[in-house]
Amino acid sequence: MTDKTTQEMNFDGLVGPTHNYAGLSRGNIASASHKGLVSNPKAAALQGLTKMERLIDLGIPQGVLPPHDGPRISVLRQMGFTGSDADILQLALRANPALLANVSSASSMWTANAATVSPAADTSDSRVHFTPANLISMPHRALEHGLTQRILSRIFVDDAHFKVHDALLMNPMLGDEGAANHNRLCKSHGEEGLEVFVYGRAALAARDDDPTFPARQTLESCHVLASHHGLSRAHFLRQNPAAIDAGAFHNDVVCVVNEDTMLYHALAFETPDQMEADLTRACDPLGFAPRFARAEIPIEDAVKSYVFNSQLVSLPAGSMAMILPTETEEMPSAKAYVDSLLADGFIQDAHYLDLRQSMSNGGGPACLRLRVAMGADAMGAVHSGVVMTKDKIAALRGVVSNHYRDRLTIEDIGDPQFLTDVRETLDALSAVLDLPNLYDFQKDAA
Template sequence: MQRTLEANFDGLVGPTHNYAGLSFGNVASQNNENSVANPKAAARQGLRKMKRLADLGFAQGVLPPQERPSIRLLRELGFGGNDAAAIAKAAKEAPELLAAASSASAMWTANAATVSPSADTPDARVHFTPANLCSKLHRAIEHEATRRTLTAIFADPARFVVHDALPGTPALGDEGAANHTRFCAQYGAPGVEFFVYGRSEFRRGPEPKRYPARQTFEASRAVAQRHGLADDATVFAQQNPDVIDAGVFHNDVIAVGNRGTLFCHERAFVGAQTVYDELRAKLAARDAPFDVIEVPDAQVSVADAVSSYLFNSQLLSRAEGSQVLVVPQECRENPWVAIYLDDLVAKPGPIGEVLAFDLRESMKNGGGPACLRLRVVLNDAERAAVAPGVWIDDKLFERLDAWIERHYRDRLAPADLADPALLDESRTALDELTQILGLGSLYDFQR
């Protein structure tokens, strides 16, 4: 009998991890602008989360960083000469563009793509659509490399389909799985895919006033159509524009779901009860249970949820069916959130355990445990078809830990992005990494 599981593929933090404050609407990113970063610590914190979850029996893979600074972007923006000259010219004339070209934001692999498993698709293949991320320059340059990486890891065309990103227009702004959740009875059974958007280009309706809504209804609908999802297997919901204005730039900052459980804030959605009712009805048609754990604003405010990243957590199912909530350490340091979590696990319910991780370097740039991972449901045959070198185990952990020690700086300020040696260091590291992971020539400089 074929088993099906949910694998998590975490992004390995890149060598140019820095705090340039590029993400308007992301409160943590803006608040830590121009701070000094520690790329080595950031990469190690993320790697240790991966290893701990692998040790607990969860399927855990790794996605490599992208090449940064992006010389391709600098050349497209008119900075000529050799690589060092292009970096120097950008640093002098447009440091904000050099910062965008140097961002390590591809570490947030929840934004890498939207994934539909073979149990939901008409051709019984796993479908990936890389996100165009067109709302931010530093992220809009990621999708081509993301497609290349996913194609290398999920290479069997009989089992996997890696699409191109949607056209990069505001009407089709797509932020990937940060706004997508799949509910089901069992991973291998047909499920209901939940798409959350911030605004609609053509339907209009309520929109935030302070910060941009990055995901559009039109993009979510296009991804569902591209993956061949049936109408009775999809639910579209609008994110509450007021919480976007409070710093909830993606749905995964205000809600997380897994199997038959949605854990969310009471202010997460427009018309929340109607959303819950539609999810419950469509899941009932698939003989799947559905529970909503709605956190009252009186117990945890939106501000506390944003500062602690309570909902940017991973909700994982153990083999026996119990669920584990993986949260950042900040949740234990916020008194209101800590009290809520203690009460949550003390009473009967689907979530029986909370695990806290130190991800401070990532958190300061505006992302917690859920931002760092892309969920991919795989049956045994599909898992066997994944590139074997990306699965975290003792051996790969030790190799990656040593690789980080050799190649990463422990201090990186925004001014250091002008150092041409950073590009050489990054390329040397990435060239070695592709050999460690067995992925061939992924990067432009390798081709």
């Protein structure tokens, strides 16, 4: 199936009011190195909105996914804390600050981990398929999939165009990290493509060279995802353990793909020459040959600069551009690689944006967005409240400016007044996005 009206829409995660630096993500070097610092949720959310506005200015459809709520009082109750919400917060802060940090994480902002998405051109029923990621490898992220599924089901509600699956079984064998380990090669967004699943380990066949840091995506989960989405063309690649141990906890830290173009670090995959040959062979029946641009820069520079955790996007005129963090511009080796991509015609423009609040927790431009390729009819069926316009961005900026704090510590999170403030903020955000009764606390109040 080919749909010439198909465009890719980026759904960015709006940074939530609990954005903090708790250092919860083992294997994420930026997260670990900023543990305990004071965060600025207001600046983080405003930086994200500026990125969304830049995509709109480039003529690329832009959506938003609302933040998750927190601290998650319901989880603390399930873990044995009792009393009023205020009592529970203060008890958790005194008894186990690490637990409070885990139930207060704003990590849902990185919507590249929200789900795996297969466009209609690839699926057996010609619908866009979503499977929320179970994120089982990290305790704080394993709390997300239920609300993520609720959000996706509210936004992509029309079952003539969309299918939202349940998350995979919450079993370590099926560790699934979403689109951060999933790529798609195609001639254009509306034509059938080759979906490329990248895994860190085979859960049922451990190897001597498995990485020291968590290899979060399993081969077994990739197979189940391809089956659930009804894919006829899927390819499975193992991420290089050396890349994971260097800080590439997801493949999108060392590789980015758009249409027929793959940009990747030389250590992203174990056998890069064989990988390129295999993908070229697999794409031949689809009528195109992929373009590869391999970088030989130090892996430490790639991880620190997040040059591959950039958005590689198709512009309306048919060219490609990269949306990069300013850290890439400040790293000579990474900047030289981007300049070579411009010189060689792989991309036609590079936009450097300040996303330092997100970057300090290990999330760059690509982490902040979920890519959804859709035809015009499907795009028209998306819940209009989350489709970004300049006016909608201005309204969200107003909520952020009026409600978000400009400094946050774990002690602040344990303050009952903070919980009240967060819930008032989420009420305001869900009103702007026309998503009433989205959160459990809103349902309880109703």
